[in-house]
Amino acid sequence: MHDIAAPLRDWHAAGRPFAVATVVGVSGSAPRDPGAALAVDADGEAVGSVSGGCVEGAVYELCREALRTGRPALEHFGYSDEDAFAVGLTCGGLLDVFVQPVLPGASPGLDAALPLTAAGTPVAVARIVDGPPALLGGTLAVTADTRHGALASFPLERAVTAEARAMLTAGRTGRLVLGLDGRPCDPSSAGTVTVFVESWVPAPRMIVFGAIDFASSVVRIGKFLGYHVTVCDARPVFATARRFPEADEIVVDWPHRYLDTQLDRLDGRTVLCVLTHDAKFDLPLLERALRLPVGYVGAMGSRRTHRDRQARLREAGLTEAELARLHSPIGLDLGARTPEETAVSIAAELVSHTRGGSCLPLTTTPGPIHHDRSPTDRSPHAA
Known part of the structure; x- marks a missing residue:
């Protein structure tokens, strides 16, 4: 939802x-x-x-x-x-x-969940979607420290709350099969309920470092993909809302210094696109970024720039495993030349990295089109 x-x-x-x-x-x-x-x-x-x-x-x-x-x-x-x-x-x-x-006042769980999403509060909405007819639609809204709504029994409510809170922390959406006493059960067991837990979390972050001409297109495609996009550059003449009207935030600061202030707002969904193409900005930024638990770090530059950048980062003490996290030159090989085409190549690499795609034409690949569905959430009617 x-x-x-x-x-x-x-x-x-x-x-x-x-x-x-x-x-x-x-x-x-x-x-x-x-x-x-x-x-x-x-x-x-x-x-x-x-x-x-x-x-x-x-x-x-x-x-x-x-x-x-x-x-x-x-x-x-x-x-x-x-x-x-x-x-x-x-x-x-x-x-x-x-x-x-959904009738006004009839579902305390949903009544609480909808305003929480408006406030940007992470919330997991857990609903009974299969089981005894009298229990269908029972809903809990679970945050990190609160619970709203009620289910059929306190043991079930307590178990769903704990599982939903764990899924919320991981940003996961999926199903649980539980007994009425809250214990995990096999889906084929009698007397069970299936609970669908939907985690509602703020949009993932994309931070674009370098207010260059290519950055404007990356900002637009980042917004299209659903990211909360920040542009950061140390040069105030370039980092302006006029140049980047679609960005959620414009920050004038040295990239590495700004990154140091954001540690509590970064997670495994965060994307860092380093477009500055200038060693004095890139190196201190990448030295920090590649040691953080973010989802993607990409840097623009030629292959020669990439080799030089790697050598300098090794001298700074980065390990081979840390260097292997760097996507550089950034993007997939689409033959892109314009800023718009380059943004598409970066977006394609992001989607492939996130979803597990092969980056090959679908006409040449066998097997499923979608790669990222969990094999643990399966039933005769669902993947």
């Missing part, structure tokens, strides 16, 4: 009933990941998507039905061999979609 949190908050604040359909499991070539959602309000207005088009109409009607009946439901969608135009995923995938009506 994270992608449609803003309109859901507006509907909720206005007291408008709505139903939300959330992808809670996927298998095969399903087009959307768990957490993708489509919501429909009482007037029939729709926001979001669960399949990129394949089953939108059917899910829309399920949301209307949930609003009429007030009952949640778990639905399965897949490919129909008999009729490729039947309701199903012609790409061959399978989707589990949980449809839940």
Whole structure:
């Protein structure tokens, strides 16, 4: 639901009933990941998507039905061999979609979660999506130190809170199968509930060092990919909001000095793009960056610049393992020349690094298109 949190908050604040359909499991070539959602309000207005088009109409009607009946439901969608135009995923995938009506004041968990997302507070929303009908839709909103909502029993509530909090810390979204006493169970066991936990965390950070002409395109594509983008440069004449209107933050400071002030705001999703192409800025910055637990460090420069940079970083004491984390020259080999093309090559490398892609044309590679789905979150209807 994270992608449609803003309109859901507006509907909720206005007291408008709505139903939300959330992808809670996927298998095969399903087009959307768990957490993708489509919501429909009482007037029939729709926001979001669960399949990129394949089953939108059917899910829309399920949301209307949930609003009429007030009952949640778990639905399965897949490919129909008999009729490729039947309701199903012609790409061959399978989707589990949980449809839940949301009425003002009826779900304390969701009532608490939506304002928390507006405030930028990390929160895990845990919902019972399969199990005894009377328990479906039970919701908890769990932050690092609070819990809102209630489930069927205190042991179950306590177990879900602990698991959701751990998943929130890791920024994970996925499913749990628990007994009513809160103990982990095999999915085939009787008397279990399936809980879908969706972690809502602030956007990952991209810090672009170097307010050069290429940086403007990198900022734009970073925003397109969903990053909170900061531009940092020590030269105030270049680091201006006028030059980078789409950046979330503009910082005038020496890159390494600014990085030292951000240690508590960096995590494994953070991306550092070093575009300064100037040793006096690059070297002290990279010496620090390559020792931090961030997700990606890339640096612009020619191959000669890269070799010289590596030699100087070795002299500064960096290990081969630390140097191996550096993506330099930054980006994939797309033949890019313009700032826009270079930004695309950097974005392509980021996606490949994050998702585990091969960087080869899909026409030349066998196997699944999507590489990053967890093998531990599987059922007959979900990956």
